[in-house]
Amino acid sequence: MMKEYKNLEDFIGTHFIYTYDNGWEYEWYAKNDHTVDYRIHGGMVRGRWVKDQEADIVKLTDGVFKITWTEPTGTDVALDFMPNEKKLHGTIFFPKWVEEHPEITVTFQNEHIAEMEAAREKYETYPKLVVPEFASISYMGQAGVDNEDVISEAPYEGMTNDIREGRYFDENYHRINKK
Numbered sequence: 001m002m003k004e005y006k007n008l009e010d011f012i013g014t015h016f017i018y019t020y021d022n023g024w025e026y027e028w029y030a031k032n033d034h035t036v037d038y039r040i041h042g043g044m045v046r047g048r049w050v051k052d053q054e055a056d057i058v059k060l061t062d063g064v065f066k067i068t069w070t071e072p073t074g075t076d077v078a079l080d081f082m083p084n085e086k087k088l089h090g091t092i093f094f095p096k097w098v099e100e101h102p103e104i105t106v107t108f109q110n111e112h113i114a115e116m117e118a119a120r121e122k123y124e125t126y127p128k129l130v131v132p133e134f135a136s137i138s139y140m141g142q143a144g145v146d147n148e149d150v151i152s153e154a155p156y157e158g159m160t161n162d163i164r165e166g167r168y169f170d171e172n173y174h175r176i177n178k179k
Contacts, residue, residue, distance in 0.1 A: 006063055011081070013030060014083070015150050026041065027039040031150070037052065047154065049155060054069060065081045072113045074125055075094050076092075077092050088137060092131045096125055097120065138160075141169070149169070
């Protein structure tokens, strides 16, 4: 039986994999009530991963959660999760420079914040590329709060299948075969 999501306490600590209707695949973790971690497995910034992104996480109504943040790149993100329906709607507001130079962002952001900020100042921001998309959630795992094993390495080909098929985490939601 699938867990029912009603309140923030149900949502915080959940690890998701979802694919937007445009084919972009993302992995996202509600690490605690004010930070998120994520990896990008498909789309124009495939290979990017981030830990401890400050975010505003709220319950809109029973079972519906909105998460918003601004990255050091200047990219704004707004996600509306409906886990009971296994779907979400996301809108990503990419600055012009990210659209034109996505390769700069395809890294472990936490170790390259100065480069992100420098690119944000060097290149044009507007007009922004706005990407509004619905997505289907293909995985929801109960990782718990502040689990550093959830997003702990760069994305690799086949990673999301390893996670979905039980080859990535053990029964306590810790990384199997850490590199």
